Amino acid sequence: MNAVLAIIKKEFRRFFGDARLLLTTIFMPGLILYVVYSALGLVFENIVAETSTPTAIVVNMPSVLEEDIKSVVEVREEELSPAEAKAMIAEGELGLYIVFPENFDDLTAAEGQNAPNVEIYYNSSSSASSVGYSAVLALLDRYEQSLANVFNVNAGGGLYDLAPSGSASGMVLSMVVPMVLIMLLLSGCVAVVLESIAGEKERGTIATLLVTPVKRSYLAVGKILSLSVIGILSGLSSFLGLIFSLPNLLGGSGVEFDLSVYGPADYISLFAVVLSTVLVLVSLLAIISAYARSTKEANGLIAPVMILAVICSVVSMTVSAPPLWLFFIPVLNSALCISAVMAGALAVGPVIAAVCVNLVCAALLAVALGAMFNSERIMFNKA
Amino acid sequence: MNDNVILSVDGLSKTFRLPLKQQKLEGGNKVKLAVDNISFTANRGEIFGLLGPNGAGKTTTLRMLATLIKPDSGDAVIDGVSVVRDPSGVRGRIGFLTSELKLEDFFTPNYLFDFFSGLHGVPEDVRDSRKRALFARFGIDKFAEVKLGNLSTGMKQKVSIVVSVVHDPDFIIFDEPTNGLDVLTAKTVTDYLSELRAEGKSIILSTHIFSLAEKLCDRVGVIIDGRLVALDSLAALTKGRPLEDVFFELYAEAKGGVS
Numbered sequence: 051m052n053a054v055l056a057i058i059k060k061e062f063r064r065f066f067g068d069a070r071l072l073l074t075t076i077f078m079p080g081l082i083l084y085v086v087y088s089a090l091g092l093v094f095e096n097i098v099a100e101t102s103t104p105t106a107i108v109v110n111m112p113s114v115l116e117e118d119i120k121s122v123v124e125v126r127e128e129e130l131s132p133a134e135a136k137a138m139i140a141e142g143e144l145g146l147y148i149v150f151p152e153n154f155d156d157l158t159a160a161e162g163q164n165a166p167n168v169e170i171y172y173n174s175s176s177s178a179s180s181v182g183y184s185a186v187l188a189l190l191d192r193y194e195q196s197l198a199n200v201f202n203v204n205a206g207g208g209l210y211d212l213a214p215s216g217s218a219s220g221m222v223l224s225m226v227v228p229m230v231l232i233m234l235l236l237s238g239c240v241a242v243v244l245e246s247i248a249g250e251k252e253r254g255t256i257a258t259l260l261v262t263p264v265k266r267s268y269l270a271v272g273k274i275l276s277l278s279v280i281g282i283l284s285g286l287s288s289f290l291g292l293i294f295s296l297p298n299l300l301g302g303s304g305v306e307f308d309l310s311v312y313g314p315a316d317y318i319s320l321f322a323v324v325l326s327t328v329l330v331l332v333s334l335l336a337i338i339s340a341y342a343r344s345t346k347e348a349n350g351l352i353a354p355v356m357i358l359a360v361i362c363s364v365v366s367m368t369v370s371a372p373p374l375w376l377f378f379i380p381v382l383n384s385a386l387c388i389s390a391v392m393a394g395a396l397a398v399g400p401v402i403a404a405v406c407v408n409l410v411c412a413a414l415l416a417v418a419l420g421a422m423f424n425s426e427r428i429m430f431n432k433a
Numbered sequence: 434m435n436d437n438v439i440l441s442v443d444g445l446s447k448t449f450r451l452p453l454k455q456q457k458l459e460g461g462n463k464v465k466l467a468v469d470n471i472s473f474t475a476n477r478g479e480i481f482g483l484l485g486p487n488g489a490g491k492t493t494t495l496r497m498l499a500t501l502i503k504p505d506s507g508d509a510v511i512d513g514v515s516v517v518r519d520p521s522g523v524r525g526r527i528g529f530l531t532s533e534l535k536l537e538d539f540f541t542p543n544y545l546f547d548f549f550s551g552l553h554g555v556p557e558d559v560r561d562s563r564k565r566a567l568f569a570r571f572g573i574d575k576f577a578e579v580k581l582g583n584l585s586t587g588m589k590q591k592v593s594i595v596v597s598v599v600h601d602p603d604f605i606i607f608d609e610p611t612n613g614l615d616v617l618t619a620k621t622v623t624d625y626l627s628e629l630r631a632e633g634k635s636i637i638l639s640t641h642i643f644s645l646a647e648k649l650c651d652r653v654g655v656i657i658d659g660r661l662v663a664l665d666s667l668a669a670l671t672k673g674r675p676l677e678d679v680f681f682e683l684y685a686e687a688k689g690g691v692s
Contacts (some may be wrong), residue, residue: 051549063544260501
């Protein structure tokens with residue numbers, strides 16, 4: 051066991067003693083994510099702000115609708131010919147040109163006649179104009195329905211949406227987080243594992259370890275454990291970057307971002323799942339790295355793992371009520387668990403199943419890695 | 434087994450699989466015989482030299498002795514431990530130096546010495562006194578905290594030698610230890626080998642530099658094309674002639690001419 055500790059300490063010293071490696075693997079991912087997502091949020095917010103008050107010129111404004119229309123668009127009191135108004139819309143100087151028939155109220159009240167036509171001129175290439183168009187259209191639809199009112203739905207003014215507070219952000223997170231988190235964990239692991247195993251093999255430094263009396267299985271376990279810790283730190287950095295940038299990113303979308311809906315059980319589950327996932331990913335990447343003859347070759351060989359991780363994340367986004375057997379597939383089970391935790395639908399059974407499956411999987415892969423370290427054909431195959 | 438014998442090699446063979454295109458060139462042979470049924474013994478307290486041209490199978494033989502690769506057939510027993518049955522036991526008893534085993538450029542000699550001592554289970558007090566002595570012996574003490582990547586080739590080789598003997602092994606395998614070194618550093622290395630012998634250590638040394646073998650070796654084995662073509666004490670083999678001349682004769686006998 052001392053040997054495992056010695057290997058772990060050496061890996062840590064190698065990693066934490068190298069300021070550049072530390073910067074590129076731990077600090078940069080979180081920082082970049084935070085900056086990029088916050089900047090994106092800022093851009094979205096600007097778009098939303100820009101489109102908040104579309105302008106409109108209304109001809110023959112019906113008195114019953116005047117108040118409603120003024121609440122969604124800024125009505126300009128200008129006398130323009132239809133041609134002038136249309137030209138202004140095309141140039142983006144005006145949002146909408148709405149033409150009601152004269153005596154619109156009387157026409158709608160009278161039955162058995164041709165339905166009156168309201169004309170709304172708009173510009174779909176201008177976001178302000180299209181937002182205004184949709185708003186006015188929805189408003190007129192509602193008015194039309196109220197004229198021929200047979201029954202109402204949810205008209206009582208009470209609270210009908212019974213989702214607990216924070217659910218809206220939970221839904222967003224359950225879609226975004228599994229994908230982003232797994233890809234971030236993977237990319238964090240890739241950087242360190244390839245360097246530490248394929249790199250050491252390429253440079254001939256791993257052979258020096260192989261002539262010491264240390265058991266090769268201990269070497270495998272020491273490598274996997276230490277690299278997993280580094281992988282988790284890298285993933286954690288990215289995760290924090292994501293979490294801190296989400297309020298900025300969602301700022302313009304109107305989704306209230308509230309992390310307080312998650313309790314200790316959620317965080318513990320999340321941590322257990324992430325930990326077991328990283329062990330699987332690191333073991334898998336370690337095996338690929340040990341098989342590859344160089345870091346370059348290892349980089350090519352990991353492409354299928356990347357694709358599988360993407361598939362797992364996408365599946366977790368699309369499956370709403372996953373059957374239990376899905377939790378027995380490593381990595382996919384992690385994505386499903388993360389998704390469930392984020393949606394506030396944590397179930398203990400699947401989480402425990404997923405963590406156990408991942409741990410067993412990582413242990414088997416570690417045994418395989420030890421066997422590979424014992425194989426001269428794998429360890430000494432030259433390019 | 435004779436108590437004086439520390440290494441007994443018995444019928445060691447090793448083949449390597451050839452690439453497909455090479456198989457065609459070699460008339461359908463799928464494998465190349467790198468080491469062909471080699472047997473010899475080395476005695477305690479002596480330097481045994483394994484001589485031969487590049488590609489003769491010297492390094493392959495030493496790698497089998499160091500348990501980095503497994504023999505296809507045959508066995509070697511080092512100090513009573515079989516390389517086939519107890520490779521881990523062998524690794525704890527031997528020191529192995531070869532250009533193929535590299536040290537990480539990122540670390541300092543001081544750290545590497547401690548790290549490998551730890552892997553060999555050397556107690557800390559023993560480690561520290563051994564480190565002081567070895568570092569002083571090779572002049573590494575002045576560079577103890579300089580990263581390996583910033584050291585000269587000669588200093589790197591000295592660190593490699595020191596790291597290969599952190600556990601004070603009785604049996605040491607040196608594969609071409611003076612390759613690529615200047616005469617001064619090479620002399621430090623050969624002097625150290627003589628000192629180790631004087632301490633009673635047993636050494637097996639591979640080289641294609643005959644002057645080095647003449648200076649150091651008590652007994653020699655000559656390998657050509659994977660086969661041991663001569664095995665004797667240096668004096669009996671050369672009978673006063675230059676070793677190089679003896680080697681050319683052996684080579685001509687084995688290959689039918691020197692080309």
